[in-house]
Amino acid sequence: MKSLRALLVTYAGVMPSMLMLVGFLVLPLAIILVFSFLTPGPYGGVEPQVSVAAYVKLFFQKDLYGDLTFNSSVLEIAFRSVKIAAISVLGCVLLGAPVAYYIAQQPKRRRNTLLLLITIPFWTNLLIRTYSWIIILRDNGLVNNFLISANLTEAPVKLLYTEGSVVIGLVYTYVPFMILPIYAALERLDAGLIEAARDLYASKWRSVTSVVIPLAAPGFTAGSILVFIPCLGTFVAPELLGGGKHLMLGSLVQMQFAAGRNWPYGSALAMMIMAVVLVCLTIFALNARKTGGGMQH
Amino acid sequence: MRLNATTNMPLNRLPESKPDLKKDKQDVVIPAIEMTDLCKVYSGETPVNALHNANLEVHDNEFFTLLGPSGCGKSTLLRLIAGFETVTSGNLKLFGEELSALPPEKRPINTVFQHYSLFPHMTVLENVAFGLRRQGKSERDAKMTAKEMLDLVQLDQYAQRYPKQLSGGQQQRVALARALAPHPRVLLLDEPLSALDLKLRQSMRVELKRLQRETSITFVFVTHDQEEALAMSDRIAVLSNGRIQQVSDPATIYEHPENRFVADFIGDANFFDAKIDKVDGEFTRYRLSTGDILLGPTTEARSEGAEVSIFFRPEKATVSLDLTGGLRGRVKDILYLGDSTEYRIYLADQSEISLKAENLKDGSPLAEVGTDVAVSVDPNAIRVLSR
Amino acid sequence: MKKNDRDIRWLPGLSWLTALFFLFLYTPLLVLVVFSFNASRSTTVWSGFSLEWYHKAFTNDAIRVATQNSVIIATLAAILATTIATSAALALARNKRMKGKQAFHGAMLLPLMIPEIVTAVATLIFFSTIGLGLGLGNIILAHTVFCIPFAYLPIKARLESMDENLEMAARDLYADKWATLRFVTLPLVMPGIISGAMLAFIISLDDFIITLMLAQAGSTTLPIYIYSFVRVGITPEINAVSTILIGFSVIVVSVSAFLGRKTAS
Numbered sequence: 001m002k003s004l005r006a007l008l009v010t011y012a013g014v015m016p017s018m019l020m021l022v023g024f025l026v027l028p029l030a031i032i033l034v035f036s037f038l039t040p041g042p043y044g045g046v047e048p049q050v051s052v053a054a055y056v057k058l059f060f061q062k063d064l065y066g067d068l069t070f071n072s073s074v075l076e077i078a079f080r081s082v083k084i085a086a087i088s089v090l091g092c093v094l095l096g097a098p099v100a101y102y103i104a105q106q107p108k109r110r111r112n113t114l115l116l117l118i119t120i121p122f123w124t125n126l127l128i129r130t131y132s133w134i135i136i137l138r139d140n141g142l143v144n145n146f147l148i149s150a151n152l153t154e155a156p157v158k159l160l161y162t163e164g165s166v167v168i169g170l171v172y173t174y175v176p177f178m179i180l181p182i183y184a185a186l187e188r189l190d191a192g193l194i195e196a197a198r199d200l201y202a203s204k205w206r207s208v209t210s211v212v213i214p215l216a217a218p219g220f221t222a223g224s225i226l227v228f229i230p231c232l233g234t235f236v237a238p239e240l241l242g243g244g245k246h247l248m249l250g251s252l253v254q255m256q257f258a259a260g261r262n263w264p265y266g267s268a269l270a271m272m273i274m275a276v277v278l279v280c281l282t283i284f285a286l287n288a289r290k291t292g293g294g295m296q297h
Numbered sequence: 298m299r300l301n302a303t304t305n306m307p308l309n310r311l312p313e314s315k316p317d318l319k320k321d322k323q324d325v326v327i328p329a330i331e332m333t334d335l336c337k338v339y340s341g342e343t344p345v346n347a348l349h350n351a352n353l354e355v356h357d358n359e360f361f362t363l364l365g366p367s368g369c370g371k372s373t374l375l376r377l378i379a380g381f382e383t384v385t386s387g388n389l390k391l392f393g394e395e396l397s398a399l400p401p402e403k404r405p406i407n408t409v410f411q412h413y414s415l416f417p418h419m420t421v422l423e424n425v426a427f428g429l430r431r432q433g434k435s436e437r438d439a440k441m442t443a444k445e446m447l448d449l450v451q452l453d454q455y456a457q458r459y460p461k462q463l464s465g466g467q468q469q470r471v472a473l474a475r476a477l478a479p480h481p482r483v484l485l486l487d488e489p490l491s492a493l494d495l496k497l498r499q500s501m502r503v504e505l506k507r508l509q510r511e512t513s514i515t516f517v518f519v520t521h522d523q524e525e526a527l528a529m530s531d532r533i534a535v536l537s538n539g540r541i542q543q544v545s546d547p548a549t550i551y552e553h554p555e556n557r558f559v560a561d562f563i564g565d566a567n568f569f570d571a572k573i574d575k576v577d578g579e580f581t582r583y584r585l586s587t588g589d590i591l592l593g594p595t596t597e598a599r600s601e602g603a604e605v606s607i608f609f610r611p612e613k614a615t616v617s618l619d620l621t622g623g624l625r626g627r628v629k630d631i632l633y634l635g636d637s638t639e640y641r642i643y644l645a646d647q648s649e650i651s652l653k654a655e656n657l658k659d660g661s662p663l664a665e666v667g668t669d670v671a672v673s674v675d676p677n678a679i680r681v682l683s684r
Numbered sequence: 685m686k687k688n689d690r691d692i693r694w695l696p697g698l699s700w701l702t703a704l705f706f707l708f709l710y711t712p713l714l715v716l717v718v719f720s721f722n723a724s725r726s727t728t729v730w731s732g733f734s735l736e737w738y739h740k741a742f743t744n745d746a747i748r749v750a751t752q753n754s755v756i757i758a759t760l761a762a763i764l765a766t767t768i769a770t771s772a773a774l775a776l777a778r779n780k781r782m783k784g785k786q787a788f789h790g791a792m793l794l795p796l797m798i799p800e801i802v803t804a805v806a807t808l809i810f811f812s813t814i815g816l817g818l819g820l821g822n823i824i825l826a827h828t829v830f831c832i833p834f835a836y837l838p839i840k841a842r843l844e845s846m847d848e849n850l851e852m853a854a855r856d857l858y859a860d861k862w863a864t865l866r867f868v869t870l871p872l873v874m875p876g877i878i879s880g881a882m883l884a885f886i887i888s889l890d891d892f893i894i895t896l897m898l899a900q901a902g903s904t905t906l907p908i909y910i911y912s913f914v915r916v917g918i919t920p921e922i923n924a925v926s927t928i929l930i931g932f933s934v935i936v937v938s939v940s941a942f943l944g945r946k947t948a949s
C-alpha cells in the first residue's frame with residue numbers, strides 16, 4: 001500500500017495531463033480506428049457490424065453491375081496531398097533557411113526583434129491569414145491590378161484557385177515552423193567553425209555547403225516535420241485558396257462527417273493520413289539517425 | 298621520526314602544534330560532524346563512485362577545509378552534509394545525531410553556494426530574512442536580524458537592492474549573510490571565493506576568518522586553491538578521486554605529507570626514486586637514481602636496501618658554484634619571480650629539479666644559464682615516502 | 685555596414701532576401717488592415733478613409749456572440765491547459781525518482797504530431813459516441829488537450845534555464861518542499877507560465893478545424909463566423925474584425941515575448 005502511495009506521489013504531477021491526453025486524444029484515436037472497421041449508419045454514426053468496406057472504398061468502387069472496379073481517385077487525392085505538402089516543405093526551406101541564417105548573424109537585440117516579427121503573423125488567425133491571400137491573388141486582386149496597370153497582361157492571370165495558390169498559402173502559414181528550428185540550430189553553430197573552414201581555403205559558399213548546412217541538419221529535419229504534418233491534413237488552404245477544386249485529404253475527411261455522413265469511411269481516411277504521417281516520421285527519424293551518426297566522426 | 302609519527306597519527310587527533318587544544322584529547326568531545334565509511338555513488342547509466350569510505354571528524358568551532366583537484370568529490374561531500382544528495386552507505390552525524398534521514402530543511406546547517414544562488418526575485422534584505430522566516434520568526438524579528446547580519450558583512454546600505462544590482466563581491470557577502478542569519482551549527486562554503494578577482498579574494502579570506510571567529514560557527518570550506526586552504530584553515534582534509542588522503546593542520550600537510558599525491562598537490566616538490574644506502578643513527582644515506590648520494594632523516598621500519606621515494610621542496614635547497622658537495626647539475630632556466638628566483642636545473646640523468654632562492658638583495662641571479670652548479674639540501678628538509 | 689565590419693558568415697544577397705521575406709510576410713496583413721478602413725465595399729480599390737466597417741462589426745449581434753464564445757472558450761481552455769501543463773513540467777523537471785521522463789515529455793507533445801483534422805474527427809466521434817453534449821464544454825475540453833503542448837513548452841524552457849541551486853538554497857534555508865515551490869520556484873517560473881497561458885489562449889482563439897467539427901448551433905466562434913462569411917462573399921466588415929484580432933494577437937504575443945525576455949537575462 002505504501003509503495004502504491006509513493007508511486008501516486010511520484011506521478012501525481014503528470015497525471016492530469018496524461019489523463020487528458022489519453023482520455024481525449026489517444027482514446028478517440030483508438031475509437032476511430034475501431035469505427036473504420038464498422039458499417040456506416042444511415043444518418044451518420046455506425047452500426048456494430050464488422051466490415052472492411054471503408055478500406056475497400058479507398059481503392060475500389062462499385063460499378064453499375066455491383067462489381068468492384070479499381071478507383072484511383074482517393075489515391076490521386078492522397079498523392080496530391082503529399083505532393084502539395086512536400087512542395088510546401090521545400091518552399092519553406094528555400095525561403096526560411098536564408099532568413100534563419102541571416103537572423104543568426106545579427107546582434108542579440110536585433111535577433112530577438114526579428115524573431116518576434118516572424119512569429120507575430122503566425123499568431124494571427126489562420127483564416128484571416130489565408131483570406132488575405134484571396135484579396136491579393138484573385139482576378140481583380142492586387143497582383144492582377146498591378147500587372148494590368150503595368151500593361152504586362154491584358155486579361156487577369158489566373159492565380160487564385162490553383163495548386164500554386166494553395167502552396168503559397170501553406171508556405172505563408174507554416175514558414176515560421178521552419179525558420180525557428182533552423183535558427184535554433186544555426187545559433188548554436190560556432191562562428192569559429194566557419195572561420196576554420198575559410199582559413200582552410202574554403203570559399204564563402206563552400207563553407208556554407210560543407211559546414212553550415214550539415215551542422216544545421218537537425219534544424220532542417222525538425223522544421224520539415226513541423227511543416228509537413230499540418231500541411232498534409234490541411235483543410236483551410238485548399239478550401240479557400242484552392243476553391244474546393246483541388247481536393248486534399250483534409251477536406252475529404254471533413255466531408256464524410258458533414259454532408260457524406262459515412263463515419264467508417266471518414267475514419268479510414270483519417271487512418272490513412274496517420275499512416276502517411278507515420279511513414280514520413282519514420283523516414284525522418286532514420287535519416288536523422290544517419291546524419292547524426294555521421295556527424296560524430 | 299617525525300614522519301613516522303605523522304603517518305601513524307589517527308585522523309582525528311589534534312596536531313601537536315596546537316598545545317592549547319591538546320587537552321581535548323582526554324575529554325570526550327562530540328565532533329560537529331562525524332562520518333564513518335561514508336560512500337556516495339551517483340546512479341545513472343554509468344554509476345559514478347564519487348566518494349569512497351570517507352572517515353572524517355570536524356570539530357566544533359573549527360575552520361575546516363576540504364582541498365582537492367577538480368572532480369575529486371569535494372562538492373559531493375558538502376552536498377551530502379547539506380542533505381542535497383542522499384547517502385549511499387555509511388553514517389553521517391551532526392553533534393552525535395544521525396543526519397542521513399533528514400531533509401535539508403531539517404538540518405541546522407546552511408550553505409554558501411559557489412555561484413551564490415541568491416533569489417533574484419527578492420531584495421537583499423528579503424534574501425537574508427528568508428531562512429529566518431521559514432524558521433517561523435515573525436516578519437519583524439526576521440527583518441531585524443537580517444539587518445544585523447547585513448551590518449556584519451558591511452552591506453547595510455544595500456538592503457533594498459536586488460541581487461542583480463550588486464557586484465560579485467557584494468553578492469558573495471549577501472550569500473554569507475543569508476547563510477549565517479539563521480545561526481546554523483555548521484556553515485558549508487563551496488568554493489565561495491573562486492568567482493572573485495585576486496585582490497578581493499585575498500581580502501575575503503581575512504573577512505571569512507573574522508566571521509568564523511566572531512560567530513563561533515563551525516565552517517566547512519571547499520576549495521581547490523592550496524594557498525587559500527593553507528592560509529585560512531585550522532585543519533585541512535586533502536581529497537583525491539573520492540578518497541580522503543590526509544587530514545591535518547596546514548603546517549603538517551605542507552611539511553609532512555603522507556603520500557606522493559599530497560606532497561605533489563600542495564606546493565612544489567622534487568621527487569627522486571632512491572634506495573637506502575646506509576643507516577647511520579639519526580641520518581640515512583639515500584642513493585638516488587642519478588647515482589648521487591643524499592643525506593636525509595632516518596625513518597623507522599625501513600632497512601638498508603629498501604626502495605623509497607624521497608623529495609624536498611624547492612625553497613629548502615641552496616644552489617652554489619662550489620662544486621664540492623651535493624647534487625651536481627647544470628642550470629637550464631632562470632625564472633625571476635619578484636620576491637624569489639626559480640632555478641631549473643638538469644641533473645646527470647637529464648631529470649629536472651627546481652630550486653627557489655629568496656631575492657634578499659637586488660635579485661641578480663646566483664648563477665647563469667649553462668653554468669655547472671651544486672645543489673645542497675638540509676638533511677632535515679628531506680622527506681621520505683614509501684614507494 | 686562597412687565592408688570590413690562584416691560577419692564572417694555574411695553572404696551576398698542575404699539581407700535582400702530577408703527583406704523580401706518580410707515583405708511577403710506582412711503585405712497580406714497590411715492589405716487587410718488598410719482595406720478595413722476603406723470607404724467603399726471594395727477590398728481592392730481604395731476609395732477613402734472610413735470607420736464604417738468597424739461600426740458595422742461592433743453592432744453586429746452575430747459577431748458579438750461569436751466573440752463572446754471565442755473568449756470564453758479560449759480563457760477556460762488556456763487556464764486548464766496551463767494548470768495541468770505546469771504541474772507536468774514541474775514534475776518532469778524536478779522529480780528525481782520518476783522513470784520514463786522522456787516518454788512523458790513525448791506524450792506532452794503528442795497533439796503536435798497529429799494532423800489537426802484527424803484530432804478533430806476523432807474528438808467528434810468520441811463525444812458523440814459517449815453522448816457528451818456540453819455545448820461549449822465539448823469545445824473547451826478539446827481545446828484544452830490541443831493547447832497542452834503550447835502551454836507546456838515555454839514553462840519547460842523556463843524551468844530548464846532556471847538555476848536548480850536556487851531551490852536547493854531554499855531547502856537549505858529551512859523551506860520545505862511546498863514553501864520552496866510557493867516562495868521560490870513558482871515566482872521564478874511565472875514568466876514561463878504566463879507566456880504558456882498566452883500562447884494557449886491565442887491557439888484556442890485561432891483554432892478553426894476542431895471547432896468547426898464540434899460546434900453546434902449556438903456555439904459559433906469567431907473563426908467559424910469568419911469562415912461562413914468568407915465563403916458567401918467578402919465584405920470589409922471581416923477586414924475590420926480581422927484587424928481587431930490581429931491587433932489583439934500582436935499585443936498578446938509582444939507582451940508574452942517581452943516578459944520572457946525581461947526575465948531570461
Ligand SMILES: Nc1ncnc2c1ncn2[C@@H]1O[C@H](COP(=O)(O)OP(=O)(O)OP(=O)(O)O)[C@@H](O)[C@H]1O
Nearest residue numbers: 339341345347366367368369370371372373374521
Ligand atoms: N549529479 C551527478 N551525477 C553523476 N555524477 C556526478 C554528479 N555530480 C558529480 N558527479 C561526479 O562525481 C565526481 C565528483 O564530483 P564533485 O562535484 O564532487 O567534484 P568537485 O571536487 O566538487 O569538483 P570541482 O572542484 O570541479 O567543483 C565527479 O567525477 C563528477 O563527475
Ligand SMILES: [Mg+2]
Nearest residue numbers: 371372373487
Ligand atoms: Mg565542486
